Structures are given as structure tokens and as C-alpha cells.
Amino acid sequence: MPVKILSVDDELDLELLLTQFFRKKIRKGEYEFHFAHNGLEALTMLLKEKDFDIILSDINMPEMDGLTLLAKINELQNPALKCIMVSAYGDMGNIRQAMNNGAFDFATKPIDLDDLSLTIEKAIEHITYIKAMQKEHQQLETIKGDLAVAREIQQAILPRIFPPFPENASQLEIAASMNAASDVGGDFYDFFRVDDHRIGFVIADVSGKGVPAAIFMAVSRTLIRATGIKGAKPSECITYCNKLLAEESINSMFVTVFYGIYDINTGEVSYTNAGHNPPYVVKANGNVCQLPFSKDIIAGFAEDYQFKEDHFQLSPGDMLLLYTDGVTEANNITKEEFGEQRLKELLSSTSQVGCQQMIDMVKDGVKAFAGEAEQSDDITLLALKRL
DSSP, X not given: OOEEEEEEOSXXXXXXXXXXXXXXXXXXXXXXXXXXXXXXXXXXXXXXXXXXXXXXXXXXXXXXXXXXXXXXXXXXXXXXXXXXXXXXTTOHHHHHHHHHTTOOEEEEEXXXXXXXXXXXXXXXXXXXXXXXXXXXXXXXXXXXXXXXXXXXXXXXXXXXXXXXXGGGTTTEEEEEEEEOSSSSOSEEEEEEEEETTEEEEEEEEESSOHHXXXXXXXXXXXXXXXXXXXTXXXXXXHHHHHHHHHHHOSTTOOEEEEEEEEETTTOEEEEEEEBOOOOEXXXXXXXXXXXXXXXXXXBTSOTTOOOOOEEEEOOTTOEEEEEOHHHHTOBOTTOOBOHHHHHHHHHHHTOSSOHHHHHHHHHHHHHHHHTTSOOOSOEEEEEEEEO
């Protein structure tokens, strides 16, 4: 696109002078000159055509002088529009005022066209830089808007209605939350009915950050839910999902997963832990114990891996707390981690509470520990209690 230059001067011979001197650039399509003979005429053209790049304006003109025109141009608030003021050498007072009021540069009459050419080129460099920054800013604003929508979508696909199974409210309590460290996260939780007496539940943490992790999170969550809801055992579900994720994995992305099936009638939990943090069981008597560390690998790494399955029992009043490493690896300003021990002590001190209260207490405990330190990882929690 040519650089659009508006020359504003009541001396008519200047039009011929400029078009003759810059004729090569005009023919090549580098410059495009337009002409006005006073400030009022120029302002009308500026309001009609908003894509001018440079205003080459005389100061002393009838109807509207150059200083008034400069003030009007400033009101347009277009940083990519540069004004070069022109006046007699003896008119330095007005030239100084124009520079103080935001003119980019000035030229004195009689005009040295070689010097004016250099001044225009310098203005073009500034304009190019500003336009590049404006484009980058617009792109960032677009990305920011897209991320906000993505965050809403991501939150919307996670269960948010509690209690989730009102018909079993006297037997089972579930609560969960996911707080992303950035606009979108790689953690997720889910729960769903497998049949009339079994509930599937899952918590997971995808490798990496940002949009790639969020996409991989959505794919992983969909696969596990779609497979688990058909009634497959946890080991079968994760083995099948792992094969699909590993086959389609890009940049060696993976996910740690804890997937369990809870029997409402018996309190038995069958589960598969694919490299995830082992959950805690908070007993009705206040004792806290951690499930064994997983011997299985992460999901999405080796497509032919066969995952194993374990079992444990929840007694009435027992609560199972699942979490991602954003909890235990939360740092304070001295880079100290919250850690497993603090989490266990917190659970021991708050055992006789409901699921949502437990989650809130853990989040508050982590926040108090971290203090002013910025959250560096997603914090996700899921609590399940047998009533």
C-alpha cells in the first residue's frame, strides 16, 4: 500500500513542486499525494478518508491555520498519523509551539526537498513501527478474547451441579473444583453414573500448559467419560484410552489419571492410577491414610501398556480426597512447597466436614501458605464421601 500524504498549503505552486520532485515514488506506487489549501479543507478530507499517514501542513493559512489543524488532528487520537509542519524560518515561535503540541517534525520555507524527503522517510519508519505494534496489540486482544471463551467452554464441560446425584444424596456426597493457573488449564475432574448403583469418578493432570494442554485435556476427558460410561472396568477403560491417546499424541504429551468406580451399595472402590498423585482417605474417626503410590505409567506414553486395577473400601463417614500436584507443589515466596505432609496435617485437623467444606479448607490452606507468590500450576480437587 502506498504512503498517503496530505499536503496542506495555500500556495498552489507547492502541489506542482511536490508531484514533480516525488514523481518516481508516485509512479512506483510508494507515495500517494493529496492536496488541501487550508486547514478546514484538510480536516474535511481527514474525516472522510481515515487512512492518511502523513500530514505536511503549512502553519499560516486562511480559514484554519496549521496549529488549529494540529490540535484537531490530535483529537483523532491516531498515533500512526504523523504531522510535519512547514513555515518560514523566522516563524520559530509557531514551529516550537507545533513541536510542543505533538508535531512529528518540521521543515522551513523555502523547502529543501531533499531534506523533506529524509524527514518523510523518517516519519514512515515511525509509522511502520507503530502500525506493527497496533497490529500486534489487536492480535493479542483477539487471542485474549479467544482464551476467555475457551476458559468458559472448559469450565462448562466440567460438572458444576452439586449434589450431582440427588437420588443418592443420603448415601453419597461429591464436590470438586478446578482453578486454572492461567486462562485455560490442563487439569480436569469428572464423575458420571455407570449404572444404578455405581458412580465413575476421575481426576487428571495433562502435561504442559496453555492451549495445547487444554485441548489434550478435553480429548482425554471425553475419551475416559465415553469409555467409562459403558461400564468398562477402570483398568480396561484406562488401557483403551491410553492406546488412543498414545497413537495420536503430539509433542509427547501425556496425562496422569486416577479413575475409580464407586459402588454406592457396598462402599467398594475399584480404581486404576496412571501415574497420578495417590489420593487420601480421611476416615470417620479422623485418621488419614494415603493410597499406595501407583506402579502404572502415565497415560498417553506407551500405546500397548496394560494398566492394573486395585480396590479399597470406604466405610460410612469416610471421605476420599483426590488432588493434582498444583496443591502439593504450590510454592510460597521463598520457593518452599506446600508438600504432602502439610496436606495430610490439614486433612487430619478437618476430618468431620462435608466434601465442599474440605475442598474449601484445602484451597484456603494452600492460598494462605503461598501468600503473595503467584499460582504456578492448576489446582484441582475432588472429594467423595460415603454417608
